[in-house]
Amino acid sequence: MQAEGQCFPQTVDNLKPVLENAVEFGVHHIDLQPDVRLRRIxxxxxxxxxxRRLADEAGVQVYIETHRDRMTTDxxxxxxxxxxxPDLRLLGDISHFVVGREFxxxxADNHHEEIYRILENSWAFHGRVATREQVQIEITYPQHKMWVDQFLSWxxxxFRSWRKRAGAEDTLAFTCELGPKPYAITGPDGEDTRRPLC
Structure with missing residues (x-):
């Protein structure tokens, strides 16, 4: 197992101390969630x-996460x-797009094609399963099987796309991301409806 660094920069310089820590502690990559909400490319x-320039200079892999309420919200x-x-390296958390676009x-075929393009630029993945209404579902419930199967297919x-792009010594990071509340579905007591197995 390797560590994934995470940051939420609002400026270019906000990334500098994160990269210093990444070099010191040897993280696999930095998950950068751009904490800006800009309207124009x-x-x-x-x-x-x-x-990208700072990451290249530091020799650290930095991936831009696809995430709601960030530069990549839509x-x-x-x-x-x-x-x-075209060569932008993403960290693909496609659950946010499924909810954001209410697939x-x-x-539809066009939605598959759009997700494939995201996946073709993804160099790491977060493993949350969503539906069009919920960003994180209980993956063992039978009524959610269709969505679990869809995410497994994506x-x-x-992964196959990554293997075609990756070098012989590269490793793929997949983070099993089952977050606690507020991501998890909660019951009337305010607690998660399903407890972790471990």
Whole structure:
């Protein structure tokens, strides 16, 4: 097992101390959630260019996470970012896009194609399963099997894509991300409806 660093920078320079820690402690990669809510791609360019430059200088892998309430909150905006930066390395948490775009079931071909493009740029993954209404579901409940199967299929696609791009010595990070409340579904007592198995 290896550590994943995480940060929420609002400026280019906010990444510098994070990279210093990453070098000191030898993390696998940095999960960068851009803590900005910009409306135009042009406003994002200086930030992404700056973060990529600092990461290259430090020799640390930095992946931009797809996450709600961040620069990458919207699927279509993120696809536009990829048009601008075709080699942008993402950390794919596609659960946020399924909820944000309220993907219907069965999932339309165009939605699959959009998710495939995200996965083709993903160099690490977070393993949360969502539905169009909930960002995190109980994966053992029979009524959720369709969504679990769909995410397994997408992850398999992403892993196969990564293998084609990765070097012989590269390792793939997949974080089993079953968060506590408020991500988890809660009952009337305010507690998670399903307790962890360990």
């Amino acid at each position: 042009q406003e994002c360019v200086p930030l992404l260019e700056g973060w 699927l279509h905006f993120t696809l536009d970012l990829l048009d601008c930066f 219907p079931s069965p999932i 992850w398999e696609y992403g």
